Amino acid sequence: MNFDEVINRFGTHSVKWDMMERLFGVPAEDGLSMWVADMDFRPPACVSDALQGMVDHGVFGYFGDDTAYKDAIVWWMQTRHNWTVDPNWIFTTHGLVNGTGMCVDAYTNPGDGVILTTPVYHAFARVIKAAGRQVVECELALQDGMYALDIDAWDTQMTGNERMFILCSPHNPGGRVWTQDELKQIADFCVRHDLILVSDEIHHDLVFAGTTHVPMTLAAPEIMDRLVMMTATTKTFNIAGSHIGNVIIPDDKLRAAFGARMGALGLSPNSFGLFMATAAYSPGGAEWLDALIPYLDRNRQTFDAGIAEIPGLRSMPLQATYLSWVDFTDTGMAPAEFKKRVEQGARIAANHGDSFGKGGEDFLRFNIAMPHSQIEQAVQRLQEAFSDLQ
Numbered sequence: 001m002n003f004d005e006v007i008n009r010f011g012t013h014s015v016k017w018d019m020m021e022r023l024f025g026v027p028a029e030d031g032l033s034m035w036v037a038d039m040d041f042r043p044p045a046c047v048s049d050a051l052q053g054m055v056d057h058g059v060f061g062y063f064g065d066d067t068a069y070k071d072a073i074v075w076w077m078q079t080r081h082n083w084t085v086d087p088n089w090i091f092t093t094h095g096l097v098n099g100t101g102m103c104v105d106a107y108t109n110p111g112d113g114v115i116l117t118t119p120v121y122h123a124f125a126r127v128i129k130a131a132g133r134q135v136v137e138c139e140l141a142l143q144d145g146m147y148a149l150d151i152d153a154w155d156t157q158m159t160g161n162e163r164m165f166i167l168c169s170p171h172n173p174g175g176r177v178w179t180q181d182e183l184k185q186i187a188d189f190c191v192r193h194d195l196i197l198v199s200d201e202i203h204h205d206l207v208f209a210g211t212t213h214v215p216m217t218l219a220a221p222e223i224m225d226r227l228v229m230m231t232a233t234t235k236t237f238n239i240a241g242s243h244i245g246n247v248i249i250p251d252d253k254l255r256a257a258f259g260a261r262m263g264a265l266g267l268s269p270n271s272f273g274l275f276m277a278t279a280a281y282s283p284g285g286a287e288w289l290d291a292l293i294p295y296l297d298r299n300r301q302t303f304d305a306g307i308a309e310i311p312g313l314r315s316m317p318l319q320a321t322y323l324s325w326v327d328f329t330d331t332g333m334a335p336a337e338f339k340k341r342v343e344q345g346a347r348i349a350a351n352h353g354d355s356f357g358k359g360g361e362d363f364l365r366f367n368i369a370m371p372h373s374q375i376e377q378a379v380q381r382l383q384e385a386f387s388d389l390q
């Protein structure tokens, strides 16, 4: 594993790099792509070897018998998250945006309200709206520069039309790892308002030292009859193109409803994703991940220190994820102005904060999962683009 290697991703149909110029106007010749959440690193060798084994064999027929795949998930959740999963609880979807859409479809009706704690991962709202449901934005509070729950305010916001709460745990953007107590408060909120809780834990392996992620099933076992868990190998091991995710449902009734929708749509996963995920949830994958986290931590420290030197800019201290959430409020600039400086001045593509919903307007999200030398370049470019503020 060599996270320092700068890998040219142009010409590979990479949404992050090949779409950068078209989407952000950042020139391909010397732009830095720091938007969508995939890393510029190769996955663990065990994953590439599994794929190479398929290619070497050379016959790509239908996949059968997912026992090894499910055993690998069970092993990972037990050893890394202390969570005992029954293999019969696991559905395999075409990724977790698909998993979210399936949950909205299975557990709500057109017109129902689906709660998001904003600012939050933008695809949730996209899926909810496309399905003809209402997005209910419950805004997170800011406490000591980090996101916090605002349950009392949310209680007063409820109308009785809400059916589902989608939690992002750890939170994207902002990188909060919710505490056991906070998770319990969310569970109580869902009981109080009779909501299905979908806990998207896709970032659960990308947690920095000093903080522990608690799976919602462990924080609030009493709400199993309204809880759907979602996990994936794709963020952890940088294999998002394999489009595979796990929707894990301990409750019989909720599982039956989800299974019925999967069956009605004729959904089943592709064999490439299954091979790659099985290989990733292994001791080799664990070793790679244990090397990745300190590397990301160094990137985080370099990026945060560089941002802190620019008057008016502040990056939220990340407890998890490689997605730095930078607040431009104190520059006094309108979003159009700070975006222009970042995209045209620094030649960096970063996600626009307003796409994450209420509360994100004055932020940009920077993906720091790239070689450290490029993080240093990014910092230098940003400092130059805002040098008049010094």
Ligand SMILES: Cc1ncc(COP(=O)(O)O)c(C=O)c1O
Pocket (backbone or CB within 6 Å): 037, 094, 095, 096, 097, 098, 121, 168, 172, 200, 202, 203, 232, 234, 240, 243, 244, 245
């Ligand atoms: C919270 C969250 N859920 C889901 C996804 C995407 O999931 P998938 O690629 O499996 O559809 C992302 C991607 O960044 C994410 O941040």
